[in-house]
Amino acid sequence: MPPAARLSKSSYLAGLQCPLLLYRMVRGPELPEPDRFTQYQLDQGTAAGKLAAEQYGPGTQIPAFPLEEALEKTRKALEEGREHIFEAAFSFQDIHVKADILVSRGDGHADIIEVKSSTKVKDRHIDDLAIQRFVLEGNGLTVDSAFVLHMNPDYVHPGDSLFLLSDQTRAADSRMGNIPENLRAMRKVLRAPEPPDTDIGPHCGKPDECPLKGECWKHVPKISVFSIPNIRSEKWDFYRQGLVGIDQLPDWFKGKPYQKPFLDSCRSGKPVIDRTGLGSMMAELKEPLHFMDFETLMLAVPVHPGTRPWQQITVQWSVHTLKEGKLGHREFIHDSATDPRIQFIESLLEALGDTGSVIVYSAPFEKGRLEEIAEAFPQYRDRIDRVIARVWDQLLVFKNHYCDSGFCGSNSLKNVLPVMVPELSYATLDVQEGGTAMAEYARMISLPGGGEKEKIKKNLLEYCKLDTLAMVEIHKVLSGIE
Ligand code: SF4
Structure with missing residues (x-):
């Protein structure tokens, strides 16, 4: 012993x-x-x-x-x-x-x-x-x-x-x-000579996401009872009964109305599309279409005037613009530790111009950041308000009108893209998600000019550019649905 x-x-x-x-x-x-x-x-x-x-x-x-x-x-x-x-x-x-x-x-x-x-x-x-x-x-x-x-x-x-x-x-x-x-x-x-035989449970995410989830959750398939949208504690009741796959669910389980499209898609193997709803959403779009994404930096100890602990400070944007079938791209990244917000907003407003829809993925994030800049710099308030009024949220398509079991129950861009546009992938990029982008950004601005700084900057620009290109390509697929 x-x-x-x-x-x-x-x-x-x-x-x-x-x-x-x-x-x-x-x-x-x-x-x-x-x-x-x-x-x-x-x-x-x-x-x-x-x-x-x-x-x-x-x-x-x-x-x-x-x-x-x-x-x-x-x-x-x-x-x-x-x-x-x-x-x-x-x-x-x-x-x-x-x-x-x-x-x-x-x-x-x-x-x-x-x-x-x-x-x-x-x-x-x-x-x-x-x-x-x-x-x-x-x-x-x-x-x-x-x-x-x-x-x-x-x-x-x-x-x-x-x-x-x-x-x-x-x-x-x-x-x-x-x-x-x-x-x-x-x-x-x-x-004990051996590790305990502890099964997975709600404790895997409470109070913190356990670092061993990658090992302990291996037996749970990609699409499972845990993927059902907003299923809450019921998923654990199923799991404890050995019901993990969607095909194992009892016949009596029909799911709530908002879970039905996911379950139907799992069972049929096809997407469930509300064509009327999708059609009316798409009809709201006005050319030129600006596909926009921000990256941010969160500092526990704020350093810029008017900011709070952990506030998301906008440091980078990417905009793809689609006009009469032609695609253009513009981008911005602030590469020093000084306050990025004025340069960020001036360059962004210029890129977006005064016309066309501004397409984002999860509007509360971009709208929230724009609101914060307008509060901090009221001289931009009117122009920012006009941009906010043009925002159109692509995420709402997948929340309300288009469900595919391949999204594994999440409508995040990273889950939706491989299903909608399989040929486009983040896999070859050094930065593949927003958290890593933030960590790399913090590292970049701490470095003096030179090779390593330029390399990180290039990786960040590629990452943000792919986010907006992903939205463009998803848009093309959605536009082809009749
Ligand atoms: S993932 Fe973590 S919390 Fe969950 S069973 Fe494994 S070790 Fe325990």
């Missing part, structure tokens, strides 16, 4: 989500590397954490590694009566935790502050505080208060109060009683 493994705050939280995730995190094989977008979000969180610590400075920074040194330095800092200790390290019953900010009173009493780059307190933050408190109290400290310091969603740069301090002492207290039992169960899992 292997010895009990040391637990950390992250493995404890993983253990609350799923025993198999805990086992893999502690015993291996290692979890897959985070993708570029996840890493980008983690880096943003680190940047916010550093800034938060500065607000409590000066303080004693404890080095992250090696563990023994971190524990020793924390002990010494407490002995010396240091008030603010960052990344304070503690170990108790082989559980190792670090407190982002420890505010020590020098008499064995302290507060703990967990810094989060989210704009609100999340349920898992409470468990995070509870396990820290459990370990600190095991070390003889009394934790008077437990706080989450998170981004203030109402902060507007440059302003006051980028962070909000939220007292979660009571909430964390209420989780303390469960900790011994949770730890017993986790240690039992970790002592």
Whole structure:
């Protein structure tokens, strides 16, 4: 029997989500590397954490590694009566935790502050505080208060109060009683010679999307009960009965009216098209047709005037214009860390002109970004309003009038394109989806001019261009339906 493994705050939280995730995190094989977008979000969180610590400075920074040194330095800092200790390290019953900010009173009493780059307190933050408190109290400290310091969603740069301090002492207290039992169960899992045989379930996405989904969900076919639009918890009832494929569903299950086109398409193997609805939508279009897409950058710590934490800042656009059968293309990318919005909107308004429909995929996104620019720069308000009035949403075709089982229950452009226009694909591009585009954009603007910067810029331009070309080609298919 292997010895009990040391637990950390992250493995404890993983253990609350799923025993198999805990086992893999502690015993291996290692979890897959985070993708570029996840890493980008983690880096943003680190940047916010550093800034938060500065607000409590000066303080004693404890080095992250090696563990023994971190524990020793924390002990010494407490002995010396240091008030603010960052990344304070503690170990108790082989559980190792670090407190982002420890505010020590020098008499064995302290507060703990967990810094989060989210704009609100999340349920898992409470468990995070509870396990820290459990370990600190095991070390003889009394934790008077437990706080989450998170981004203030109402902060507007440059302003006051980028962070909000939220007292979660009571909430964390209420989780303390469960900790011994949770730890017993986790240690039992970790002592076993083999990983637990945990089945998939709603826990795979709660509270976080599990990094092992690619492995654990392999047995679920591409089109399954999980693809049925808005099926909610019913899908798990079917799954637990061994009903995974659409062809396994019982006859009595007809689905709600909005699920019927998908089920009918699965059963017939053909798309279900509401030709009347599609025809009236297509009749709304006015030439020239401008197919438009934006890319954005989200910064946890805003740097441009008038922006908020995590606001989506428009940095790039692509527009394909179709007029009398001829296709043209224009594009823009802001390639430095300065404020991109004025150049973005001026070049875009010029490219769109005053006539024709502006076709987007999921209008709330583009309309929302245009609204934000109009609020920040009222001199563009009238022209932006006129563009918004011309917006036509291609996604609504697939939401309301055209369903193909091949979309696997999602109407995202990435699911719709391979079915509607199989010859057009993102597969050969370095950047294949919006999250990666954002991570790569952040990397590009951090680089000095040169080969690597130019290479990323080219990849981003290709990606955004393909998004709008995809809409053009889908439009051509839709136009041919009678
Ligand atoms: S994918 Fe689901 S079952 Fe697999 S480890 Fe993650 S949470 Fe557990």
